[in-house]
Amino acid sequence: MIRMCLWLLVGVWLWWGWLAPAWAVQLDAATRTVPLNDKGDMVTLSLQEVQRGKRLFNAKCATCHAGGITKTNPAVGLDPESLALATPPRNNIEALVDYMKNPTSYDGLTSIAEIHPSIASADIYPKMRDLTEDDLYAIAGHILIQPKIRGVQWGGGKVHY
Numbered sequence: 001m002i003r004m005c006l007w008l009l010v011g012v013w014l015w016w017g018w019l020a021p022a023w024a025v026q027l028d029a030a031t032r033t034v035p036l037n038d039k040g041d042m043v044t045l046s047l048q049e050v051q052r053g054k055r056l057f058n059a060k061c062a063t064c065h066a067g068g069i070t071k072t073n074p075a076v077g078l079d080p081e082s083l084a085l086a087t088p089p090r091n092n093i094e095a096l097v098d099y100m101k102n103p104t105s106y107d108g109l110t111s112i113a114e115i116h117p118s119i120a121s122a123d124i125y126p127k128m129r130d131l132t133e134d135d136l137y138a139i140a141g142h143i144l145i146q147p148k149i150r151g152v153q154w155g156g157g158k159v160h161y
């Protein structure tokens with residue numbers, strides 16, 4: 001009996017090993033292409049960058065932003081509409097990387113680095129200490145790709161408020 005359970009475990013593990021990469025491949029180049037800046041330039045993330053972005057977002061941001069919402073402030077989510085209407089608009093990679101370095105209030109007027117995790121406030125937010133420029137790029141990419149995969153479900157939580 002125990003032996004059978006073990007084989008079952010091995011089977012499930014092998015199955016996942018085969019399935020997970022197959023799933024990643026389904027993210028075609030069009031899905032992985034997002035705005036780079038506010039000038040209209042686009043960039044296509046590699047599959048590795050997509051995976052890295054997902055892993056890092058889950059580790060560093062998901063406590064507050066799981067599913068693209070903002071738990072403590074549902075009015076300012078990570079959905080495309082909220083990002084586009086921020087000042088400056090945050091719906092591109094460079095603007096999101098800038099936010100992670102020095103976040104500002106939604107109107108862009110004041111730095112909120114002391115209350116939002118960032119590189120500028122890495123001394124108070126140790127999770128932000130080891131992030132490289134490539135890491136920030138990958139996290140930004142993850143935020144922009146999610147609505148293309150999940151549709152309104154990404155950040156859609158706030159619709160219910």
Ligand code: HEC
Pocket residue numbers: 057060061062063064065070072073076077078079082083084086090096099100104105106112116117139
């Ligand atoms: C401790 C909770 C918390 C964590 C962790 C957190 N955030 Fe936030 N985030 C917030 C809050 C609260 C706001 C709303 C700030 C405001 O009032 O403008 C916000 C806003 C944002 C915005 C602005 C959204 C918009 O529509 O303009 C971005 C972008 C963002 N966060 C990205 C991130 C990223 C990337 C990470 C991980 C590196 C992260 N956040 C980690 C709480 C958090």
